[in-house]
Amino acid sequence: xxxxxxxxxxxxxxxxxxxxxxxxxxxxxxxxxxxxxxxxxxxxxxxxxxxxxxxxxxxxxxxxxxxxxxxxxxxxxxxxxxxxxxxxxxxxxxxxxxxxxxxxxxxxxxxxxxxxxxxxxxxxxxxxxxxx
Numbered sequence: 558x559x560x561x562x563x564x565x566x567x568x569x570x571x572x573x574x575x576x577x578x579x580x581x582x583x584x585x586x587x588x589x590x591x592x593x594x595x596x597x598x599x600x601x602x603x604x605x606x607x608x609x610x611x612x613x614x615x616x617x618x619x620x621x622x623x624x625x626x627x628x629x630x631x632x633x634x635x636x637x638x639x640x641x642x643x644x645x646x647x648x649x650x651x652x653x654x655x656x657x658x659x660x661x662x663x664x665x666x667x668x669x670x671x672x673x674x675x676x677x678x679x680x681x682x683x684x685x686x687x688x689x
Contacts, residue, residue: 563605567631572603574621590620608635626652 562568575584585596591613593599601607609617609632618625630652633642646652653661664673673679 560605562608562635565605565608565631565635567609567628567635568603568605570623570628570631571599571609571621574623575599575603578622587620591617608632611636624654624656626657627654 575587578587582590584599588596588599591599593613598607602609609628611629611632614629614632615625618628621628630642630646633645636642637645
């Protein structure tokens with residue numbers, strides 16, 4: 558049995574979230590919440606046998622308690638490949654997670670909506686926050 562998506566960030570995220578939620582809900586419950594008729598679908602997604610169906614991203618993200626924009630970004634890479642996903646994001650923009658939208662809102666607030674340029678100094682300060 559081949560697992561063409563086993564080494565994708567999407568499969569890893571799903572595996573990690575199922576593990577993290579295991580104290581509150583079963584894998585079968587997550588599958589049901591995501592709208593999958595077959596509970597084994599979660600195993601297929603974790604193992605990389607199947608890719609995440611794009612139409613299931615909203616319900617799967619809710620079931621996994623993660624940001625749907627983040628899951629969509631990963632699922633696009635998995636579904637259409639990095640090159641096609643890059644083209645999609647060039648046209649429509651990068652899906653921003655709820656957390657990223659919070660950063661953007663704060664940036665706009667502190668800059669008085671002045672559209673600040675990312676300078677070497679501001680990049681260094683931001684990277685410093687994350688220890689990079």
